[in-house]
Amino acid sequence: CSKLGIHLEERIFLSQNGGMPDKQPCKIFSWDTLKHYNAIHDDFGPMNVLSCIKFVETMDKEMRIMREGGEKRLVYCAAPGKRELTNAAYMLGVYMIISLKLTAQNVADCFQDVHPSLLENYRDASIDEPNFKISLFDCWRGIEHAKTLGWFKLPTFHAPFMWGLVDKDAYEHYDNPLNADLNEVVPRKIVAFRGPKDLADGLDFCNKYHNGTFFNRDFGPGYYAKLFKDLGVSTIVRLNSPQYDKRAFTEHGFEHFDLDFDGRSTPPPQAVTAFFKIVDKAKGLVAVHGREGLGRPAPPLALYLV
Missing domain, CATH: 3.90.190.10 (Protein tyrosine phosphatase superfamily)
Structure with missing residues (x-):
């Protein structure tokens, strides 16, 4: 497998198979995305809102630790495989839209150096070959629109459990x-x-x-x-x-x-x-x-x- 290292934002770097920033002090972390999606057959879909919330919280925590430790870059190391890289890109895109206030198009531009052959579009749960798939950009546009509607956004100090109209605790319980x-x-x-x-x-x-x-x-x-x-x-x-x-x-x-x-x-x-x-x-x-x-x-x- 070839190394992949993509500079996404001022301090965020996506790595796979050992690709790393050149000569920069950095903090490295990983997040197992596949364990957060329960497939029925060969379906492969974006993780749910609760997983997105937990990832944003993790990113905020890792960014804080990085700054306190004096590192210049936060490197998210994706596990090998197309699906792991796709999920890593999706979750980083969610973070950039929700926390960094980027648009879906801004996010897509950040990933323009990732060759499409390295990614896999999302598909449904049928046992047959799907005739329609969902791209990362489709998903980012959905997150962006939900944020615009006020359905999914960062919580406030007075209601830390409410991410827009998503009650994190209730979602986790009833889901x-x-x-x-x-x-x-x-x-x-x-x-x-x-x-x-x-x-x-x-x-x-x-x-x-x-x-x-x-x-x-x-x-x-x-x-x-x-x-x-x-x-x-x-x-x-x-x-x-x-x-x-x-x-x-x-x-x-x-x-x-x-x-x-x-x-x-x-x-x-x-x-x-x-x-x-x-x-x-x-x-x-x-x-x-x-x-x-x-x-x-x-x-x-x-x-x-x-």
Whole structure:
């Protein structure tokens, strides 16, 4: 593998395979990006908002230590491989947009000396060869737009846990598959969550095992009904064939709608139109789910954002 050393910003340097700044006192650190992304198949995607927050915090800490130690450069050493370099570039770009106030185009210009063959575009979770991929620039533009909207930005002294409209502690808790497997996708508007199932003996949750090893956790609708009262959810949208009795929600005062469509395809126009109307008329947050993960809700949510 050839050495890579890229000077990104006044004091930030990206290194891979031993490339280092010439004759400059520097502080070196690394961050295992792949452990922060849980793939289903061969999907490869940018890390979530919580990982971005933790990386920005790490960078701020490393920059402070560098200045206090008298070094002139902070060198982020990426592990070997295209995906590790791609993730390193993505996270450094997030830091430069959120903390250094650069634009996505500024960031892209900083990486112009990285040959495209050294990077890998992000792809979906299908088992087939993807026919559409997401570039680093696409992701940086998304971060930049979220910052412009005030959805994702540096916290203030008075609310250190709030990164814009992202509550760091709440995100970390509810994102955990053992707690809810739930994410607020459109702030103060829409949450996506793991599809509930009717469980034996009316259990709130049930752990699943594979070859004697814990695999994941299924939740009953009653578990989410209690949780949604606290979160301010008023409406549930189910995008898959029923795996629970919707009365578990409606008898507790929630609205419930079914918009079933094939999770391996784009949603039909009538389903998208109906989803928009449901969201716009909802009195509180809308909670949307598919069968297992968060894949099926993604297309209608993305269309709503657009």
